[in-house]
Amino acid sequence: MLILIDQDGVLADFERAFHAAWQQAGHDFPAVALECRTSLHVRDDYPEALYGAVEAIYTAPGFYRELPPIAGALEGVRGLLEAGHDVRICTAPLNQYRNCVTEKFEWVERHLGADFVDRIILTKDKTVVHGDILVDDNPDIRGSRRPDWRQVLFDQPYNRQLDMPRMSWASWRETLAG
Numbered sequence: 810m811l812i813l814i815d816q817d818g819v820l821a822d823f824e825r826a827f828h829a830a831w832q833q834a835g836h837d838f839p840a841v842a843l844e845c846r847t848s849l850h851v852r853d854d855y856p857e858a859l860y861g862a863v864e865a866i867y868t869a870p871g872f873y874r875e876l877p878p879i880a881g882a883l884e885g886v887r888g889l890l891e892a893g894h895d896v897r898i899c900t901a902p903l904n905q906y907r908n909c910v911t912e913k914f915e916w917v918e919r920h921l922g923a924d925f926v927d928r929i930i931l932t933k934d935k936t937v938v939h940g941d942i943l944v945d946d947n948p949d950i951r952g953s954r955r956p957d958w959r960q961v962l963f964d965q966p967y968n969r970q971l972d973m974p975r976m977s978w979a980s981w982r983e984t985l986a987g
């Protein structure tokens with residue numbers, strides 16, 4: 810199978826890094842606990858007056874480069890390749906792309922190796938990308954086409970209210986390799 814894997818929230822731990830950076834910045838408004846997050850976009854869980862401060866964290870140089878891998882993600886990706894699947898990273902850049910784009914590539918090179926950079930598909934419209942499965946934490950992927958992949962939702966606190974086929978890296982074999 811051709812398996813498309815989202816980067817942030819599936820491979821790279823955007824949530825944990827944002828939480829740590831927000832605490833480090835010493836804002837009066839406390840960091841929203843990871844288990845209490847309700848929305849894909851972190852800014853939606855903070856007061857509107859703090860949008861700028863939220864965005865300043867994830868647009869800062871080094872934020873994307875230094876994201877920690879999600880537990881089990883790197884082993885899971887290698888396992889999918891070993892099982893004979895064609896794995897591509899299918900990721901959307903921020904519109905404030907200046908640090909994000911380069912650093913997404915750096916992240917892949919650092920954690921999955923230089924050869925894996927060939928497997929990056931950077932797009933704002935995942936519906937135009939061909940694949941059998943898309944693993945993504947976003948439960949509402951929009952685009953210009955009817956996609957030919959089926960989505961498996963990557964389990965995150967902010968998408969738990971939805972009844973959709975889902976996986977975590979602890980259960981990828983049962984969900985994807987069968």
Ligand SMILES: O=c1ccn([C@@H]2O[C@H](COP(=O)(O)O)[C@@H](O)[C@H]2O)c(=O)[nH]1
Pocket residue numbers: 816817818823849850851852900901902903904
């Ligand atoms: O709160 C957020 C904001 C962004 N991301 C990740 O950034 C890029 C771009 O997202 P857009 O929705 O196209 O602005 C994408 O990789 C998101 O996963 C995020 O994870 N959380």
Ligand SMILES: [Mg+2]
Pocket residue numbers: 815816817818819945946947
């Ligand atoms: Mg994501």
